Amino acid sequence: MNPSSLIPVADSLTAHWGWFQFLLMLTFPLHLLAMNAMLGSALIAFVAHLFPGQQYRDLSHELAKALPFLVAFTVNLGVAPLLFVNVLYGHLLYTSTVLMGLFWLSVIPILIIAYYLAYIYDFSFKRLGNAGMFIVLLVLALLLLVGFFFSNNMTMMIAPTSWERWFSVSNGSLLNLADPTLLARYLHMITGALAVGGLCVALYAQVVLKRQPLVAEAGVRIGMQCFSWLTLLQLVVGTWFLLTLTPEVLKGFMGGDTLATAYFGAGLLLALATLVTGFRRQVLATVWLTVPLVYLMSFMRDSVRSGYLAPYFDPATVPVSVQWSPLLLFLISLVVGLALVVWMLMQLPSLKKSARQD
Amino acid sequence: MNYPVWYVPTFGGGLLIALVAIVHVFVSHFAVGGGLYLVLAERKALREKNQAIMAFVRKHTKFFMLLTMVFGGLTGVAIWFIISLIHPAATSLLIHTFVFGWATEWVFFLVEIVALFVYFYTFGKMDDRTHQAIGWIYFGAAWMSLFLINGIIDFMLTPGSWLATSNFWDGFFNPTFWPSLFFRSFISFMLAGCYGFLTATFLEDEQTRHRMIRYSGIWALVSLILSLPSGWWYISALPEQAGKLVTGASPTIARAATVAAFSMAALAGLLITLILLNPKARTRGLIVVVMIAAMGYMGAFEWTREAARRPYVINQVMYSNGILAKEVERINLEGFLKNAKWVKHKEVTEANQLEAGRELFLHQCFACHTVGGFNNDIVSRTKNMSFGAMRKYLATIHEKRYFMPPFVGNETELKALAAYLTAGLHQKPLVEAASAADDRGQMLYEENCAACHAADQLQPKMVGWSQEKIRTALDKLAALNPAMPDYDAPPADKDAMAGYLFGLNNPEAAAPAKIQGGTLYDENCAVCHGIDQIAPNLKTWSRQKVRSSLDNLSAINPAMPDYTGTAAEKEALTDYMVQQAGGAQ
Numbered sequence: 001m002n003p004s005s006l007i008p009v010a011d012s013l014t015a016h017w018g019w020f021q022f023l024l025m026l027t028f029p030l031h032l033l034a035m036n037a038m039l040g041s042a043l044i045a046f047v048a049h050l051f052p053g054q055q056y057r058d059l060s061h062e063l064a065k066a067l068p069f070l071v072a073f074t075v076n077l078g079v080a081p082l083l084f085v086n087v088l089y090g091h092l093l094y095t096s097t098v099l100m101g102l103f104w105l106s107v108i109p110i111l112i113i114a115y116y117l118a119y120i121y122d123f124s125f126k127r128l129g130n131a132g133m134f135i136v137l138l139v140l141a142l143l144l145l146v147g148f149f150f151s152n153n154m155t156m157m158i159a160p161t162s163w164e165r166w167f168s169v170s171n172g173s174l175l176n177l178a179d180p181t182l183l184a185r186y187l188h189m190i191t192g193a194l195a196v197g198g199l200c201v202a203l204y205a206q207v208v209l210k211r212q213p214l215v216a217e218a219g220v221r222i223g224m225q226c227f228s229w230l231t232l233l234q235l236v237v238g239t240w241f242l243l244t245l246t247p248e249v250l251k252g253f254m255g256g257d258t259l260a261t262a263y264f265g266a267g268l269l270l271a272l273a274t275l276v277t278g279f280r281r282q283v284l285a286t287v288w289l290t291v292p293l294v295y296l297m298s299f300m301r302d303s304v305r306s307g308y309l310a311p312y313f314d315p316a317t318v319p320v321s322v323q324w325s326p327l328l329l330f331l332i333s334l335v336v337g338l339a340l341v342v343w344m345l346m347q348l349p350s351l352k353k354s355a356r357q358d
Numbered sequence: 359m360n361y362p363v364w365y366v367p368t369f370g371g372g373l374l375i376a377l378v379a380i381v382h383v384f385v386s387h388f389a390v391g392g393g394l395y396l397v398l399a400e401r402k403a404l405r406e407k408n409q410a411i412m413a414f415v416r417k418h419t420k421f422f423m424l425l426t427m428v429f430g431g432l433t434g435v436a437i438w439f440i441i442s443l444i445h446p447a448a449t450s451l452l453i454h455t456f457v458f459g460w461a462t463e464w465v466f467f468l469v470e471i472v473a474l475f476v477y478f479y480t481f482g483k484m485d486d487r488t489h490q491a492i493g494w495i496y497f498g499a500a501w502m503s504l505f506l507i508n509g510i511i512d513f514m515l516t517p518g519s520w521l522a523t524s525n526f527w528d529g530f531f532n533p534t535f536w537p538s539l540f541f542r543s544f545i546s547f548m549l550a551g552c553y554g555f556l557t558a559t560f561l562e563d564e565q566t567r568h569r570m571i572r573y574s575g576i577w578a579l580v581s582l583i584l585s586l587p588s589g590w591w592y593i594s595a596l597p598e599q600a601g602k603l604v605t606g607a608s609p610t611i612a613r614a615a616t617v618a619a620f621s622m623a624a625l626a627g628l629l630i631t632l633i634l635l636n637p638k639a640r641t642r643g644l645i646v647v648v649m650i651a652a653m654g655y656m657g658a659f660e661w662t663r664e665a666a667r668r669p670y671v672i673n674q675v676m677y678s679n680g681i682l683a684k685e686v687e688r689i690n691l692e693g694f695l696k697n698a699k700w701v702k703h704k705e706v707t708e709a710n711q712l713e714a715g716r717e718l719f720l721h722q723c724f725a726c727h728t729v730g731g732f733n734n735d736i737v738s739r740t741k742n743m744s745f746g747a748m749r750k751y752l753a754t755i756h757e758k759r760y761f762m763p764p765f766v767g768n769e770t771e772l773k774a775l776a777a778y779l780t781a782g783l784h785q786k787p788l789v790e791a792a793s794a795a796d797d798r799g800q801m802l803y804e805e806n807c808a809a810c811h812a813a814d815q816l817q818p819k820m821v822g823w824s825q826e827k828i829r830t831a832l833d834k835l836a837a838l839n840p841a842m843p844d845y846d847a848p849p850a851d852k853d854a855m856a857g858y859l860f861g862l863n864n865p866e867a868a869a870p871a872k873i874q875g876g877t878l879y880d881e882n883c884a885v886c887h888g889i890d891q892i893a894p895n896l897k898t899w900s901r902q903k904v905r906s907s908l909d910n911l912s913a914i915n916p917a918m919p920d921y922t923g924t925a926a927e928k929e930a931l932t933d934y935m936v937q938q939a940g941g942a943q
Contacts, residue, residue, distance in 0.1 A: 006699055008360040008446075011454040014526070023461075072427060072471050075435065079464050086442075086453045094361060094446035101364040101443045105374075108436040115428045163362070167702055170365040170720075172443075326458035326526045330465070337465035340495055341472045347492065348476065349483045 003160035004312055008091040012319040015327050020087045021315070028081035029298045031074065033196070033291070035147075038070035040197015041204075042140040044222050045121075049133035055214035060132070062209055062219075063201065064125045067118040067139070075111070088315045089305075095163060096156035101172025103149050114142040144190060151186040152176045158308040184241040191230050191237045192297065198226025199290055202283045220283060227286065228278035231271060249307035253300070260303040267296040359681060359698035361446040363720050370728035371444030376664075378440050380657050382433035384549065387542065387656065389426035389470075390504045391550030393497030395577065396422065396477075397490060399554070402573070404486055410566040416481045418557045423478050427471065444725065447680035448514075448671040455529060456510050463506040469499035504542055512538045514672050515663060516597060521674055537591035544585035545656055551578030552645075552652045555632070559642045571641065575633035578652070582626060589659070600666040600673065603761060612917060614661040621654030668761035671725075677763035679725040686766050694718065694767030706774045715778025718771055722763070729783075739885065740779045744851050745788050747880045748776040759919060785846060798877050799858025802851055817862045829856035849889060850880035853934075875934025878927055886918075889938045896939035905932040 013020070045063035048056040085093060097104050121128070121135045128135065156162055156176040165174055176182050205219020242250060252260040270293040277285040306314075364371065396419055403411035442449040453460065473496035480489060509530040513520065520529035554574035561567035593604055604611055628648045632641060671678045681689070685697075695701050695714060698721055703714040719736070727736040740748065752772050756764035765772050780786040789802060803813065820828065831837075832852045835844055845852065853876040879889060896904060908928045911918045923931065 006362075008450075008699060011450050013454065014457060020457075069475060072431070072475070075431060076464070076468050076471055079435065079467065080461065083453070083457065083460050083464065086450075087457050090442075090450045090453060091360075091446075094442050094450065097439075097442055098362045098364045098446065101366075105436075105439055105443065108432055108439060112428065112432050115432065116424075119424060119428070166362045166700070170363065172364045172366065321524070323526050326456075330458040330461045333462040333465045337469045337499075340469050340499075344472055344476050344492055344495065347480075347484065347488050349480060 001164050003163060006095070006163050007160055007312055008095060010091045010313070010315075010318045012321055013087065014321065014323045016320055016322070017088060017315045017318060019327065020084045024081055024084035024088065025295075025298060025302065027077065027084065029295045031077040031081050032193070032294055032298065033200075034070060034074040034077045036193045036196035036294075037200035037204075038067065038074045038197070039140065039143060039147075039190075039193050040200050040223070040226070041067050041070055042118075042136050042143065043194055043197060044201045044219070044226060046133050046136045046140060047222060047226075048218065049130055049136075051218075053218075055212075055218045058212060058215045059205070059209075059218050059222075060136075061125050062204075062215065064118075064122045064132070064136070066204065067136075068115070068122055071111075071115050071118055089157060089309075089313075092157040092160075092309070092313065093153070096153050096176075098172065099156060099163065099166055099174045100149070100152055100176075103173070103175060104153060105172075107146050107149055110142050110146055114139045114146075117142075147190060147193070148186055151182060151189060154305075155179050155182050155185060158305050160312055181241065181244045184237070184244045188234070188237050188241040191234050195227045195230035195234060196290060196294065198223045198230065199278075199283070199286055202227065202281075203287055206283045220281060224278055224281045224283065224286070228275060231275055231278060234271070245304065246308070248310075249304055252303060252307050257303065257307075260300065260307075263296050263300045263303065267293060267300060270296065359694065359700070359721050361680065362700045363724055364443050365720065365724065367729035368731035370724070370726070370731050370733050371440075372726055373728070373731075373733040375437075375440050375444055376661075378433060378436045379664075380653075380660060382430065382437055383660055384653055384656060385426060385430035386434060387504075387546035388549045388553050389422075389430045389546075390497075390500045390543070391546030391548070391581075392422050392426065392553060393493070393500045394547060395550040395554055395574075397493035397497060399570075399573070400490060400493060404490075408566075410561075410563050411570065414558065414561055414566060414570055417560075418554065419478050419481065421557055422553075423474055427474060431467075431471075445671050445678075445680060448676055451672060451676060452510060452514070455524075456513075456526065459506055459510060459526070459530060463503055466499040466502045466506070470496060470503065473499060501543070504546065505539060508539050508542055509535055511663075515600065515667050516595070517673055517675060533597070534592055534595045537588055537595050540588035541585055541592050541659075544581045544588060545659070548578050548581035548585060549652055549656070551575065551581060552648055554578075555645045555648060556642075559645055572633055575629050578648075579626065579629040579633065582622070582629065582655075586622075596666060597673070599760060603666050603668065604662060611662050611665045614658040614665065617654050618658030618662070621651045621658065625651035625655060665761075669756065669763035677766075679722045679763055681722070681763070681766050686764065689766050690768060692768075694722075694771050706770045711774045711777050712782045714771070715774035715776070715782055718767065718775040719778050722766065722775070736779070737783055740783060741848075741888075744848055744880060745776055745780040745786055747848075747850075747877075747884065748780050749773060750881050751885060752776055787847065798874075799854040799856070799861075802847070802855045803858055807845075813859075813862060816859070820859060821863055823860070823863075825856055825860040828859050829853060832856055848880065848884065850876040850884065853938075874927075875930040875932070875937075878923065878931045879934055882921060882923070882931075889935070892935075893939045896935060899936075899939070901932060901936050904935055905929070908932060 041063045045060045045067070048060040048063070117135055117139045121132055121139065125132055152175045156174075156179070159176065159179060162176060162179065200223070202220045202223030205216045205223060209216040209219060242253070248256075253264040255261050270289050274286050274289045274293065277289060366374075396415060399411065399415045399418070402408075403415055438449075473492055477489065477492045477496055480492070484492075509532070512534040513529045513532050516533040517529055518532040519525075520532065551574045554577065555571060558567055558570035558574055561570060593601065596604060604615075625648060628644060628651060632644060632648070667673050669677055670683070671680070674683060676682050689697050693705070695704050695706065695717065698717075701714075701717045701721070703710045703717060706714045723736060727734045727739070729735070730737045749772065752765045752775060755762045765775065767775075777788055781788045807816075823831075829852060832845055832855060845855075847855075857876075883889075899907075905928065907914060908921050908923075908931060911920050921928065921931075
């Protein structure tokens with residue numbers, strides 16, 4: 001069966017596809033950063049349990065307090081890019097979603113359990129003692145499992161050749177395990193996420209926990225070590241992922257496509273630079289290098305998607321019938337919403353106090 | 359047809375959506391009304407300088423945060439997940455039409471999260487004015503979420519002038535937007551009052567507990583009363599067909615309405631009791647009943663709204679099975695399978711008829727029907743029908759029962775679906791319906807028996823047999839001869855055949871009326887009630903009563919469509935029914 005014949009017809013767009021692409025590329029890295037901070041906090045909260053000393057207990061406790069916030073923001077910041085991906089690639093995504101329906105739906109109960117466990121870990125931290133480390137480890141494992149399902153869906157939606165399996169298994173129990181990129185891609189994502197997560201912990205420790213010097217020091221040390229070593233490991237994992245790509249897509253990064261090659265070159269340079277600042281424990285410098293790196297990595301990820309879909313689909317070909325006023329509604333709401341968020345955060349007693357001290 | 363189908367025969371998609379949606383609806387409405395409850399209760403505590411109430415509000419906020427942010431937020435995402443699994447085509451249409459509405463809703467979701475975190479974690483650490491302002495921002499953002507989702511949900515029921523213009527705002531501010539917004543707002547305040555009850559019962563201080571229970575009770579009662587006129591307004595704004603379904607033409611809605619009425623009455627009664635009661639004793643048991651009644655009221659409303667849309671998922675636009683209404687005519691001409699992407703058989707042949715029929719079932723019926731499962735089981739619903747009857751039924755299914763979508767496809771495909779539903783699911787014989795009604799028994803006989811014994815061989819063996827005896831024999835053919843396979847057919851077929859066989863020795867017998875009546879019954883009534891089910895009720899009816907009831911079936915049950923046959927057909931149907939019930943009085 002010709003895989004193209006299975007691809008559903010895409011619905012028409014209400015704005016030029018570039019708008020959705022822009023919003024997708026803007027919001028997806030924000031979700032990644034929150035997700036990375038969430039996974040990093042869970043990992044380092046667990047690791048800190050393994051060290052003796054009060055500062056490590058306190059570090060775990062501080063991260064336990066942050067974890068529920070990070071879950072909430074990861075979910076929220078995931079909604080926007082998922083929406084825009086639905087608009088651009090919904091017909092492909094829904095198809096792969098149906099194929100793996102059971103697993104996809106299980107994401108919700110898994111997240112609910114992980115979320116409540118994170119609250120238990122936070123609210124009962126002292127009472128739990130070291131038993132808390134098993135809870136946070138479970139949270140981490142559950143969240144990594146969710147990531148695995150996402151990797152499956154995101155790779156399956158760009159691989160219509162794997163869809164034919166539905167005709168023999170239609171109960172939603174298909175994963176994309178036979179895809180040679182899947183494991184490498186998942187490990188690449190996880191390695192990157194935990195590395196950047198480590199960096200987030202270091203940043204949090206240095207900026208927010210500075211009034212507890214010992215705790216801050218522990219956080220920065222473990223966080224930066226986590227970041228640097230995992231980034232070093234990423235050179236291997238990332239190369240492996242790159243080599244699993246089809247020759248056409250790989251060629252895009254090696255000069256075949258100017259933009260993709262530029263992303264790749266710039267990304268590689270930034271990654272090497274973060275290794276230098278990382279091993280030197282220069283937190284802020286590493287953060288300034290990493291944020292654009294995360295953006296570049298999502299652009300590269302997008303190039304991979306376009307490359308795989310090239311024989312089947314290009315969002316630029318979808319018919320458009322423009323309606324400006326809803327877009328305007330969104331943009332105005334976004335400005336007002338962000339203003340409200342900033343105002344509310346400025347009312348936080350801790351921020352007010354530090355503003356007065358300055 | 360555009361998408362693959364997630365085939366979970368036991369649960370079916372509808373039930374899963376209903377489960378997730380109903381859970382989410384309670385929590386999400388609570389998240390809206392609860393925001394207002396929190397700020398007003400906090401203001402009450404501030405005005406009265408009452409520390410106990412303030413401590414209660416703080417504790418309630420924690421419960422509120424854990425319930426709405428975690429469970430409410432994630433079940434909201436779950437609805438998105440599940441509808442894209444069960445109704446991918448409809449989800450895609452809603453996402454594409456309202457993308458910036460959804461995106462705006464996401465902004466308010468973000469504001470809600472930040473506001474609720476700040477509100478909870480700064481209790482007692484922030485000046486009162488600012489803390490109250492944060493609470494108001496939370497409520498404003500939560501209510502705006504309701505405002506936005508409300509527009510999109512009601513679009514699905516009443517797309518209004520969007521049908522002509524495809525304009526975002528026409529779809530958003532659709533005919534039921536405002537009544538629904540008022541209704542949902544009051545319901546959300548009512549739920550907040552009910553949840554407030556629940557947390558208030560945990561208060562240790564008796565006086566505060568008493569006061570907060572009373573406070574919550576007045577909240578819930580006033581909101582409940584205000585929800586009634588807005589609910590009425592909502593129903594009046596429905597278009598004709600949906601209105602008909604709501605006012606009695608749909609059996610599911612009729613059930614939901616009963617639940618709603620009982621829940622509402624119970625709720626009002628309990629609330630008044632709680633407000634007036636001097637709660638020296640703990641009232642938690644009573645409050646659990648309040649919660650259940652509130653959920654019954656809300657759940658019945660949501661169920662009604664969903665059911666009123668039938669047979670569409672987006673009214674007038676897309677049927678529940680994802681087929682666009684505007685494409686039906688074209689597909690009928692060209693064929694469904696040819697146009698469907700996710701089918702193996704692009705054309706029906708004699709060899710693949712059952713397989714193709716199954717694919718048609720999957721893409722046209724499975725969205726609402728399980729296969730031997732919990733909800734709308736197709737197996738039990740088709741067991742009374744023969745292939746011929748099924749064919750006739752499918753051809754006019756939407757006309758006969760408005761809430762069922764029409765069969766979409768050509769004649770051969772319809773036949774294949776009928777074959778799957780009868781031969782595939784029930785191993786029924788694939789016999790064509792007789793062209794003339796009184797040939798039916800003969801045709802069935804020829805299809806099923808004549809290969810082994812011709813009628814003239816059989817005739818002498820049945821001399822002196824009554825029709826009842828022949829009919830009984832058809833039920834256990836193996837008793838006549840162990841080598842003979844059982845005649846596995848619906849009772850009406852057997853009746854028809856018995857009539858034919860009886861006529862062989864009694865040509866003057868009034869068999870044709872019986873035969874024709876059985877056929878008519880099979881084609882028009884058996885899909886909902888087999889003759890065995892209603893025969894006991896008819897025992898006490900006179901022939902005249904049965905006959906006249908056929909003129910006005912909806913008077914017996916509003917859900918039952920009127921029978922549109924000719925007077926002669928009604929007579930034949932009456933004869934058959936009376937005979938089956940044990941003879942006319």
